[in-house]
Amino acid sequence: MDNTALSALLAATMIAGTPILFAAAGELLAERSGILNLGVEGMMLVGAAFGFICTLSTGNHWLGLLAALAGGGFMASIHGLITITLRGNQVVSGLALTIFGSGLSGFLGKSYQGAPMLFKFESLHVPVLGNIPFLGPVLFRHDPMVYLCILMAAAMWYLLYKTRWGLTIRSVGENPQAADAVGINVGRVRFLCTIVGGMMAGLGGAYISLVYAPTWQENMTAGRGWIAVALVIFALWNPSRAIIGAYLFGGIEALTFRLQTMGIHISSFFLAMFPYIATIVVLVLVTIRRRQDAGAPEALGLAYDREER
Amino acid sequence: MKLKKFTALILLAMLLSVFVVGCGNDAKTESEQPAEQSEAIKVGWVYIGVPGDYGWTYAHDQGRKYLEAEIPGVESIILENVPEGADAERSFEQLAQEGCSIIFGTSFGYGDAMLAVAEKYPDIKFMHATGLQTADNLSTYFGRIYQARYLSGMVAGAMTTNNQLGYVAAFPIPEVVRGINAFTLGAQSVNPDAKVKVVWTNTWFDPAKEKEAAKSLLEAGCDVIAQHQDTTEPQVAAEEAGKYCVGYNTDMHDFAPEGNLTSPIWNWGPYYVNTIQAVIDGTWASEAYWGGIDEEIVDLAPISDKVPAAIVEQVEAKKEALKSKQWDVFTGPIIAQDGTEKAAEGQVLTDTEMLSMDWFVAGVEGSL
Numbered sequence: 097m098d099n100t101a102l103s104a105l106l107a108a109t110m111i112a113g114t115p116i117l118f119a120a121a122g123e124l125l126a127e128r129s130g131i132l133n134l135g136v137e138g139m140m141l142v143g144a145a146f147g148f149i150c151t152l153s154t155g156n157h158w159l160g161l162l163a164a165l166a167g168g169g170f171m172a173s174i175h176g177l178i179t180i181t182l183r184g185n186q187v188v189s190g191l192a193l194t195i196f197g198s199g200l201s202g203f204l205g206k207s208y209q210g211a212p213m214l215f216k217f218e219s220l221h222v223p224v225l226g227n228i229p230f231l232g233p234v235l236f237r238h239d240p241m242v243y244l245c246i247l248m249a250a251a252m253w254y255l256l257y258k259t260r261w262g263l264t265i266r267s268v269g270e271n272p273q274a275a276d277a278v279g280i281n282v283g284r285v286r287f288l289c290t291i292v293g294g295m296m297a298g299l300g301g302a303y304i305s306l307v308y309a310p311t312w313q314e315n316m317t318a319g320r321g322w323i324a325v326a327l328v329i330f331a332l333w334n335p336s337r338a339i340i341g342a343y344l345f346g347g348i349e350a351l352t353f354r355l356q357t358m359g360i361h362i363s364s365f366f367l368a369m370f371p372y373i374a375t376i377v378v379l380v381l382v383t384i385r386r387r388q389d390a391g392a393p394e395a396l397g398l399a400y401d402r403e404e405r
Numbered sequence: 406m407k408l409k410k411f412t413a414l415i416l417l418a419m420l421l422s423v424f425v426v427g428c429g430n431d432a433k434t435e436s437e438q439p440a441e442q443s444e445a446i447k448v449g450w451v452y453i454g455v456p457g458d459y460g461w462t463y464a465h466d467q468g469r470k471y472l473e474a475e476i477p478g479v480e481s482i483i484l485e486n487v488p489e490g491a492d493a494e495r496s497f498e499q500l501a502q503e504g505c506s507i508i509f510g511t512s513f514g515y516g517d518a519m520l521a522v523a524e525k526y527p528d529i530k531f532m533h534a535t536g537l538q539t540a541d542n543l544s545t546y547f548g549r550i551y552q553a554r555y556l557s558g559m560v561a562g563a564m565t566t567n568n569q570l571g572y573v574a575a576f577p578i579p580e581v582v583r584g585i586n587a588f589t590l591g592a593q594s595v596n597p598d599a600k601v602k603v604v605w606t607n608t609w610f611d612p613a614k615e616k617e618a619a620k621s622l623l624e625a626g627c628d629v630i631a632q633h634q635d636t637t638e639p640q641v642a643a644e645e646a647g648k649y650c651v652g653y654n655t656d657m658h659d660f661a662p663e664g665n666l667t668s669p670i671w672n673w674g675p676y677y678v679n680t681i682q683a684v685i686d687g688t689w690a691s692e693a694y695w696g697g698i699d700e701e702i703v704d705l706a707p708i709s710d711k712v713p714a715a716i717v718e719q720v721e722a723k724k725e726a727l728k729s730k731q732w733d734v735f736t737g738p739i740i741a742q743d744g745t746e747k748a749a750e751g752q753v754l755t756d757t758e759m760l761s762m763d764w765f766v767a768g769v770e771g772s773l
Binding site for chain 1: 454455457458486571602603604605606607610611612613614615616617618620621622624625636637638641660770771772
């Protein structure tokens with residue numbers, strides 16, 4: 097592989113990793129607060145549909161992003177209502193959310209299928225840096241969303257590990273009883289994290305329908321929501337590892353077709369299952385090494401009821 | 406607790422209302438001039454996608470509109486987005502019970518469902534696009550799109566500057582393979598050095614994947630992109646890269662105004678008119694129809710003005726040869742990718758050989 101092909105592959109990796117990272121960072125936040133939300137795929141789809149429809153009807157893609165935030169947040173609030181307020185089963189509610197999201201987005205987007213998107217995000221060409229050979233096209237000639245995404249994930253890391261808020265969120269996810277005892281409103285923190293997580297999933301979806309392939313198509317996220325769920329585990333609930341993982345998984349996606357053009361024939365189905373295999377391998381390795389759980393928040397998936405002991 | 410129950414109820418009501426609206430919208434009836442015509446005829450349509458795809462389903466829907474304009478008594482009942490498999494059977498059953506005289510199914514995977522329903526309703530006629538199985542009241546119909554692909558390959562072969570053409574291929578099935586081979590032979594007829602690089606997406610409609618596949622071909626140096634899927638994204642990818650492209654299904658020129666050279670297109674309208682007329686006249690009989698460019702079921706979209714007139718003339722000449730049936734695309738000598746001779750000088754592949762094609766011609770870079 098020559099240099100141009102490699103830089104093109106890496107540039108494609110940055111783009112393919114972006115929607116996954118948006119969604120995974122959001123899911124990571126929710127899981128850190130103790131809420132497992134398997135509805136990422138559904139939230140992404142609703143975000144993608146809202147974003148596309150709003151952009152097409154208003155002609156402004158920033159408004160489209162706002163709509164995607166609202167759509168993802170709305171979906172997550174349903175999950176919050178069921179699992180936090182009503183203390184329902186998180187797995188069941190999350191799965192239902194995925195199915196609901198796929199149906200809702202398909203219904204809303206029906207008349208928009210195949211409509212061409214006229215309002216596109218222009219790629220930035222960072223002056224000076226964009227002209228560096230090799231690194232320029234790989235790192236500095238993308239649309240603003242790519243950079244926003246990295247910033248968000250980095251901010252997430254800072255929030256979780258370097259701020260008081262982060263401590264609050266993590267304590268709620270680890271031991272809600274103790275957090276409650278020191279006066280933290282467990283329900284409120286969890287609700288907030290779930291909704292913000294949903295909003296980020298919505299952004300990830302909108303990235304696909306507005307930037308990656310600017311069009312609307314039913315179920316167009318094509319399993320990226322599940323890759324994001326796997327990525328959170330792969331990253332062992334740490335945003336900085338999630339950044340690396342997102343580009344690793346994105347790189348696999350970008351590699352699929354490029355291997356074919358290079359005449360190397362690895363089945364595309366095999367490459368499609370790589371993220372899940374990698375996640376399982378990481379889980380197994382970590383569990384063996386630590387001889388305990390993989391570092392998941394202690395109270396992940398458990399409803400909190402202050403009257404229960 | 407009361408409040409929680411209340412919110413839960415509201416939520417449930419919201420969900421239910423969405424489903425009710427969603428279901429009620431499923432079948433839509435479009436009647437042009439109902440009843441007053443003595444020859445009113447109900448026609449059912451089962452689409453794999455939606456007419457808004459600007460691809461396969463769009464082309465069929467254009468055919469339906471043409472039919473309704475030509476034969477005023479036609480009343481259409483359309484089911485969109487019907488998945489292949491067990492669900493499809495219910496859709497055909499539904500149309501049969503709603504009193505359709507003839508039902509069109511537009512995807513390969515409807516075969517078993519159509520066969521089963523056709524058996525149950527012997528008085529209703531069934532038309533299966535791209536299908537293989539026929540019965541007394543079940544016809545199959547398809548067009549020799551490979552002829553149009555050959556012509557589009559001539560255009561692509563003439564316009565490449567580095568002899569590298571790219572082909573975003575759908576599934577490794579004979580229909581797609583035949584298209585790639587025809588495209589390659591067309592390109593080589595004007596440019597013997599032309600090579601066609603193939604990338605499989607294993608999709609019919611996945612805009613993100615198909616765009617990505619086209620981009621990978623562009624990065625690998627291809628300067629004309631052809632496609633088999635029902636999206637317009639490969640065209641968009643070529644346009645963005647400032648390269649040429651060849652569409653499919655419908656004239657995709659508007660999606661890549663600079664780059665699009667032409668598109669092999671479907672023109673179902675006249676065939677639908679003939680079929681319905683035959684039903685009205687009582688002359689309809691089951692058949693396995695595979696019409697060519699001479700019957701105008703397939704055609705080539707207008708060629709871009711960027712293509713030199715001399716090439717356009719050559720393409721027109723070949724098109725006339727195809728129309729006169731003096732010559733067909735797979736006329737020997739045809740050498741396969743592995744060097745074996747598939748057809749000797751002057752020998753023409755039979756329909757059976759073409760319908761089961763599972764090998765590439767020499768000059769295709771890719772594997773099955």
